[in-house]
Amino acid sequence: MEGKKTREEVEKSGMIDTWMRKHRLIYTGATKHPFILSIRDGTVDLEAFKTWLGQDYIFVRAFAPFVASVLIKAWKESDDSSDMEVILSGMASLNDEIAWFKSETAKWGVQLSEVVPQKANQDYCRFLESLMSPDVEYTVAITAFWAIEAVYQASFALCLEDGSKTPAELRETCQRWGNDGFGQYCNSLQKIANRRLGKTPDDVLTKAEVTLLRVLEHEVEFWNMSHGAA
Numbered sequence: 001m002e003g004k005k006t007r008e009e010v011e012k013s014g015m016i017d018t019w020m021r022k023h024r025l026i027y028t029g030a031t032k033h034p035f036i037l038s039i040r041d042g043t044v045d046l047e048a049f050k051t052w053l054g055q056d057y058i059f060v061r062a063f064a065p066f067v068a069s070v071l072i073k074a075w076k077e078s079d080d081s082s083d084m085e086v087i088l089s090g091m092a093s094l095n096d097e098i099a100w101f102k103s104e105t106a107k108w109g110v111q112l113s114e115v116v117p118q119k120a121n122q123d124y125c126r127f128l129e130s131l132m133s134p135d136v137e138y139t140v141a142i143t144a145f146w147a148i149e150a151v152y153q154a155s156f157a158l159c160l161e162d163g164s165k166t167p168a169e170l171r172e173t174c175q176r177w178g179n180d181g182f183g184q185y186c187n188s189l190q191k192i193a194n195r196r197l198g199k200t201p202d203d204v205l206t207k208a209e210v211t212l213l214r215v216l217e218h219e220v221e222f223w224n225m226s227h228g229a230a
């Protein structure tokens with residue numbers, strides 16, 4: 001019989017893995033969403049793709065200040081100076097990413113000045129803003145940060161696997177988040193999160209788990225936008 005894991009056992013294997021097993025269904029809902037599966041099997045509606053592209057540009061603009069807030073928390077609270085370098089590398093990539101969104105939307109004829117944030121996007125951006133508060137612990141923020149990046153990494157890596165029928169014109173998008181370098185970066189964030197979660201008080205641990213679940217829910221809602229709005 002499988003009993004409840006002791007705190008010590010969980011620390012060895014890593015809290016993130018434990019939570020991924022515990023919340024497998026919602027994690028799979030976020031990483032194997034019908035929109036992603038439609039890219040992977042080549043049946044994607046290109047209007048849905050364009051909707052996602054325009055909405056994600058708005059999201060990434062709100063995500064950059066969130067990452068900046070995590071950097072500030074790392075600087076103030078972290079017990080390991082290499083955390084800042086990992087977070088800073090993520091921020092640097094966002095500079096390139098925002099430029100990429102501008103050229104990619106131009107390519108697809110998506111007028112960024114005319115993109116109106118949909119409700120799911122607004123809700124997600126507002127949630128990010130709540131996490132920027134100085135009252136939110138570094139451990140909670142870095143867990144959310146990992147989850148946000150990991151969902152995109154897992155989703156788009158799926159579209160690049162052998163046997164996937166991702167349309168040629170979408171491969172570059174999938175590469176952006178599905179490439180090995182981005183995978184390594186997500187692993188580095190996961191290690192930081194695990195290290196922090198392994199030595200955090202129970203009340204903060206609970207907050208981090210709840211926050212992780214909120215991220216996964218927002219990611220599902222974000223993908224859902226691409227259905228309704230073609």
Ligand SMILES: Cc1ncc(CNC=O)c(N)n1
Nearest residue numbers: 056059060063148149152222
């Ligand atoms: C909704 C959402 N979640 C995660 C990411 C990936 N992080 C930065 O690009 C993203 N672009 N959009």
